[in-house]
Amino acid sequence: MGPLLDSILSPAFGFAILRIMTPILFPTIGVAISSLAGSINIAMEGTMLMSAFTGVIVSYFTKNIYLALLAGILVGVTMGFVLGYFHLKLKADIILSAIALNMFASGFTIFMLFLIAKDKGTSISLRSLVFPDIHLPLIKEIPIIGEILSGHNLLTYVAILSIIFMYFLIYKTRLGLRIRAVGQNPDAAESVGIDVKRIKLYSLLISGFFGALGGLYLSMGYVSWFGRDMTAGRGFIAVAASNLGGHLPLGVFISSLFFGLINAISIYLAPLRLPSEFTHLIPYVTTIIALTFYSIRMTRKKKAYKGKI
Amino acid sequence: MVAILEAKNIVKVYPNGVVANKGVSISVEENTIHALVGENGSGKTTLMKVIFGIEKPQDGEVFFQGRKVQVKNPHDAIALGIGMVHQHFMLAPDLTVAENLVLGQEPLKNKFVLDTKKAQEITQEISEKYKLPVPPNKKIKDLPLGIKQRVEILKVLLRNAKLLILDEPTSVLTPQETEVLFQTLRELKKYGKTIIFISHKLKEIKEISDKVTVMRDGRIIDTRDANELSEHDISFLMVGRDISYERVSASEAIGEPLLKVNNISFTNEENSPVLKNISFEIKAGEIVGLAGIEGNGQNELVEILTGLRKADKGELFLKQENINNLSPRKLREKKICYIPADRMKNGVAEKTTLEENFIVDRYCQPPFSRGFRLNWKYIEKYSKELIRKFQILAHSSKATVDSLSGGNIQKVVVARELSADPKIIVADQPTRGIDVGSEELVHNLLIDARDKGSAVFLISANLDEIIKLSSKIMVIYQGEIVARFDKIDGIRDVDLGHYMLGLKRGEV
Numbered sequence: 124m125g126p127l128l129d130s131i132l133s134p135a136f137g138f139a140i141l142r143i144m145t146p147i148l149f150p151t152i153g154v155a156i157s158s159l160a161g162s163i164n165i166a167m168e169g170t171m172l173m174s175a176f177t178g179v180i181v182s183y184f185t186k187n188i189y190l191a192l193l194a195g196i197l198v199g200v201t202m203g204f205v206l207g208y209f210h211l212k213l214k215a216d217i218i219l220s221a222i223a224l225n226m227f228a229s230g231f232t233i234f235m236l237f238l239i240a241k242d243k244g245t246s247i248s249l250r251s252l253v254f255p256d257i258h259l260p261l262i263k264e265i266p267i268i269g270e271i272l273s274g275h276n277l278l279t280y281v282a283i284l285s286i287i288f289m290y291f292l293i294y295k296t297r298l299g300l301r302i303r304a305v306g307q308n309p310d311a312a313e314s315v316g317i318d319v320k321r322i323k324l325y326s327l328l329i330s331g332f333f334g335a336l337g338g339l340y341l342s343m344g345y346v347s348w349f350g351r352d353m354t355a356g357r358g359f360i361a362v363a364a365s366n367l368g369g370h371l372p373l374g375v376f377i378s379s380l381f382f383g384l385i386n387a388i389s390i391y392l393a394p395l396r397l398p399s400e401f402t403h404l405i406p407y408v409t410t411i412i413a414l415t416f417y418s419i420r421m422t423r424k425k426k427a428y429k430g431k432i
Numbered sequence: 433m434v435a436i437l438e439a440k441n442i443v444k445v446y447p448n449g450v451v452a453n454k455g456v457s458i459s460v461e462e463n464t465i466h467a468l469v470g471e472n473g474s475g476k477t478t479l480m481k482v483i484f485g486i487e488k489p490q491d492g493e494v495f496f497q498g499r500k501v502q503v504k505n506p507h508d509a510i511a512l513g514i515g516m517v518h519q520h521f522m523l524a525p526d527l528t529v530a531e532n533l534v535l536g537q538e539p540l541k542n543k544f545v546l547d548t549k550k551a552q553e554i555t556q557e558i559s560e561k562y563k564l565p566v567p568p569n570k571k572i573k574d575l576p577l578g579i580k581q582r583v584e585i586l587k588v589l590l591r592n593a594k595l596l597i598l599d600e601p602t603s604v605l606t607p608q609e610t611e612v613l614f615q616t617l618r619e620l621k622k623y624g625k626t627i628i629f630i631s632h633k634l635k636e637i638k639e640i641s642d643k644v645t646v647m648r649d650g651r652i653i654d655t656r657d658a659n660e661l662s663e664h665d666i667s668f669l670m671v672g673r674d675i676s677y678e679r680v681s682a683s684e685a686i687g688e689p690l691l692k693v694n695n696i697s698f699t700n701e702e703n704s705p706v707l708k709n710i711s712f713e714i715k716a717g718e719i720v721g722l723a724g725i726e727g728n729g730q731n732e733l734v735e736i737l738t739g740l741r742k743a744d745k746g747e748l749f750l751k752q753e754n755i756n757n758l759s760p761r762k763l764r765e766k767k768i769c770y771i772p773a774d775r776m777k778n779g780v781a782e783k784t785t786l787e788e789n790f791i792v793d794r795y796c797q798p799p800f801s802r803g804f805r806l807n808w809k810y811i812e813k814y815s816k817e818l819i820r821k822f823q824i825l826a827h828s829s830k831a832t833v834d835s836l837s838g839g840n841i842q843k844v845v846v847a848r849e850l851s852a853d854p855k856i857i858v859a860d861q862p863t864r865g866i867d868v869g870s871e872e873l874v875h876n877l878l879i880d881a882r883d884k885g886s887a888v889f890l891i892s893a894n895l896d897e898i899i900k901l902s903s904k905i906m907v908i909y910q911g912e913i914v915a916r917f918d919k920i921d922g923i924r925d926v927d928l929g930h931y932m933l934g935l936k937r938g939e940v
Contacts, residue, residue: 296544304524304535311522315536315587316507423701 130391137271139390144383145279146171146345146354149337150361151379152289153330155370159293160326161306162210166221167334168358169228170202174338176232179349180239182252191252192339199335202228203327210327211320225358233351246342246349253347254278254340276344278336283376285333290372292329302326334358356407363410367417385409434498436462436595436626437483437514442492444478452478453489454650460595460643465617465627467637467658470647471670471867473825473837476630479647480597484516485509496595515593517584519600525573529566529583530555533590558590563619578609585616589625596620597628602636606725614640632670632867634663646670671869682903687716688751690887691737691856696746698732698911706732707911710746714856714887719878721890721902723928729911730891731773734860737889738770739763750856764793769854771845773861773891775838779845782834786826787815789833790848822847823873839870846874850881857881860891875901895925907931907938914938 130136150167157164164170174195182191202224209220233243240246254277263273293299304312305322313319337357342349364382368374389405437460444453452475460466470476481487483494485503494501496512503509506516523532530551539550555568564582572580581601588596598617602610617627617640631637637644638658645655646669653669661669691714698707707729714720724730735741737748739760748755750766758766772778780789791800791811799810815829824843826836833841846862859878863871878901882888892898898905899920907915907928915931915938917923930936 295546295548297538297540297546298544300527300531300535300538300546304527304531307524307526308522310520311524311532312535314506314516314518314522315591316510317536 127391127395131388134267134270136387136391137267138274139387140380140383141271141275141279142345143386143390144379145276145282146337146341146357147360147364147382147386148282148376148379149278149285149333149340150358151364151368151375152285153333153337154361154365155368155372155375156289156293156302156333157326157330158365158370159306160302160323161309162217162323162327163362164203164206164221164327164330164334165218165359165362166202166206166224166228167330167337167361168354168356169221169225170199170331170334171338171341171354171358172228172232172352173202174199174335175342175353176235176338176349178339179246179249179251179342180235182343183246183249186252188252188254188343191343192254195339196332196335199333199338200328200331202334203329203331204324206331207324207327211323229352232349236349236351244351249348251343251347251349253343276340278340278344281336282340285336286372286376289375293372298322298325337361360406360410363414367413381413382406382410434462435459435495436497437628438495439479439483440493440495442479442482442489442494444475444482444487444489452650453482453492456492456647456650456652458645458652458655460626460628462626463621463624464642465621465629465640466643466645467629467631467641468645468647469630469632469634469637469666469670471632471839471869473839474647474670474867475650476647477599480516480599480628480630483509484514484597510591510593513592513594514597515588515591515595516597517581517588517599517601519603521580521584522587523572523580523583526571528569528571529575530568532572532583533558533587537591554590555586558586562586562589562616562623564616576609578605578612581605581609581613582616585620589620593625595626595628597630599630600632601629602631602633610636634666634868637666638663648672667868670867671872685717685883685885686903687885689713689715690751691889692749693737694747694749696733696736696743696748698729698736698741698743698745700732705911707736707743710911710913712906712913712916714889716855716885716887717882718903719882719888719890719901721892721898721905722908723892723895723898723905723932724908725932726893728908730860730908733908734770734773734858734891737858738768764852767853767855769849769852769857771849771857771859771862773864775842775845780833780841782841783832785830785832786819786824786844787811787829789844790815790818790851793848793852818847818851822877839866842866842874843870846877850877854881854886857886857888858891859888861893862890863892863894863897871897895928898928899923899925909934 150171153167154164177198178191178195181194182188185191206217206220206224209215210217236246237243240249242248256274257277257280259273263269293303301312301317301322305317305319309319312322341353360382364378365375368378386406389402392402393399440457442453442456445451456475456479458479468476478487482489483503485505485508494503496514501512503512533555534551539547539554541547552568555566559566564586566579566583566586572583585596601613605613620627629641641658643655644658644661644666646653646666648670693710693712696707696710697705700706710733712720722730732741736743739758742757750768755763755766776782794800795806799807801807812829819826819829822843824847825840833844836844849857857878862878863874878888878890890898890901902920905917905920905923905928906913909932914934931938
């Protein structure tokens with residue numbers, strides 16, 4: 124256990140937590156904003172895959188990182204729009220529609236990958252771009268803290284700033300107020316002339332935007348290639364994280380950080396002589412345990428509330 | 433006087449074929465409080481929904497301030513100056529009072545950013561203007577019902593409503609809160625507002641309104657000055673026949689004690705004692721009434737009696753038999769029946785048919801089922817018999833429950849429970865929210881059951897009902913029985929009121 128403890132207490136571990144948290148934090152913000160509007164987007168898995176794939180392919184063909192970013196975001200927002208179209212216009216169940224989108228995204232990206240890279244597994248043969256690492260001036264000079272906070276991928280900083288953006292959006296803007304009102308009592312919102320479907324659509328587009336950033340980070344920062352189903356359940360962990368965080372900015376940040384920590388531990392356990400099947404299991408088992416505790420707490424709360432009435 | 437609102441020949445047929453308004457014409461004078469009364473299902477809410485643009489009529493015209501108007505949706509109505517305070521509040525519980533008030537017309541600093549300070553100012557201003565104090569920064573979910581309703585009224589006023597429609601505003605309020613609401617309405621009248629007040633509580637209508645329009649069966653029966661009509665007249669117009677408010681005759685044949693409750697105590701999840709040493713007994717042929725303001729432990733007591741909750745201490749007996757902690761099914765097999773207070777939640781499955789609702793507690797016994805198969809032929813015959821006997825207004829025994837009006841849904845519950853040949857009937861608010869006609873029927877059915885030798889436990893917040901039906905009365909306050917009356921003659925509701933409010937304690 125000695126070497127493991129040493130490595131966990133090193134600044135590199137703190138650095139790893141933030142790095143690993145990034146592709147969870149983005150989709151968690153997306154899920155949270157859609158949940159606040161009362162139409163939860165569980166198509167994050169598919170959205171991330173599509174954007175991750177698009178970013179790699181566009182950057183491979185154009186060698187232009189801005190175009191890759193733009194295309195990835197466009198695809199993510201489109202996923203949100205398609206989900207909104209199924210759910211709000213065609214009145215399909217949002218969960219079933221999202222599952223369909225997730226399956227579509229998984230199959231479609233593998234198919235296209237095979238067409239372009241002649242490989243059903245990864246895009247390593249394609250020379251695609253990555254987003255740059257940023258070294259924070261001044262902060263990087265501070266011992267330990269500098270090592271943890273500085274030198275991350277650009278998108279990791281964007282993710283942390285997104286929390287502030289989310290706070291501002293939902294508490295300080297008209298759209299945010301309307302999103303919350305629609306989520307809590309759609310009839311009330313409608314009765315004062317708010318177009319409920321439009322607000323829900325906006326929230327799905329925003330959640331698609333954050334899903335896209337999560338996907339782009341995976342294939343153009345976290346690693347430098349696209350792999351089949353590379354999201355590995357992060358889109359669903361985001362649903363859990365959003366619930367644990369109460370769909371609110373600070374809660375979302377803390378729960379994402381928590382899942383980042385758990386994932387980092389599972390990676391740091393790998394060199395030990397534990398079966399890798401076991402260490403890979405840790406994040407998912409933790410998700411189930413965390414959700415169980417969360418549900419128990421919520422039930423207690425509800426009961427206490429019922430007792431009051 | 434000038435009419436602010438006129439509706440002519442409104443016809444509304446719902447997609448399921450129900451004709452809710454059969455050519456209704458109504459004229460509301462400016463600056464009056466106009467009561468719209470009628471039984472459940474008489475079409476008053478439909479008429480208001482048409483005027484407010486929620487429902488589209490097949491025929492008819494609406495005039496507002498002398499001009500013909502087309503109200504296609506609530507937004508149009510609000511723009512004209514018509515506001516509606518719905519029975520179920522249109523408020524977002526996690527938002528503050530100020531946020532709820534400005535929702536839809538939020539003050540902005542630039543194009544997107546909310547001006548929170550301005551929102552609070554707007555709230556203060558409107559609240560002071562109409563003397564309706566509200567806490568601007570509190571969340572809606574932390575406020576009592578009366579204040580929530582005040583926020584709803586302010587919301588309507590903020591949108592410059594000249595005509596306010598209030599749909600059964602008192603049904604959720606305590607008597608004290610109702611009094612405050614009435615002061616508010618009188619105040620609003622002074623500001624030149626016109627108010628349409630939907631209700632079926634006769635006392636309130638007499639107290640607050642200038643004009644009364646009575647609806648029955650989708651038609652307007654009459655519109656008159658309120659002071660020309662007595663409560664009795666109104667109820668006669670509503671139902672089309674006389675209704676008795678006299679105390680019913682006492683039961684003749686009082687038998688042995690059927691239900692015995694011994695020292696029941698219960699402490700809730702928050703560790704506050706909800707029931708403290710409750711003891712009483714009910715004899716065959718008796719109706720024992722439990723009076724009290726809601727939330728004083730009645731719910732928990734009823735749930736314990738019907739097996740939905742376990743008491744911490746104490747015993748229940750059916751005759752000599754201990755029935756502690758039996759499951760609801762076992763209790764039903766022992767002929768203990770339950771008319772729940774919330775009929776939609778605990779009384780019926782609203783999306784299923786009347787037939788299915790009638791047999792939910794007896795489907796597994798012959799002749800309703802044979803082996804594994806249900807005997808639908810018999811079930812249909814049986815259901816039709818119940819529909820006839822309990823005067824349920826339904827076009828078929830295969831109609832779903834949610835196609836019925838509130839009063840008729842309650843009759844479905846009562847029909848199922850009383851047809852089970854009960855020994856003990858726990859009737860929790862059996863006439864809440866139903867019209868006087870259905871109320872009278874339910875009362876008569878309870879009396880019939882009593883005379884057949886059932887023991888009836890009647891829980892009600894409606895003192896008139898308690899006094900009318902009960903052979904004995906108990907008053908509950910903060911989980912304790914604080915008064916018992918074994919002789920009812922000459923008792924008045926104010927006498928009970930003092931005990932209900934905890935101002936007085938009797939010998940118990």
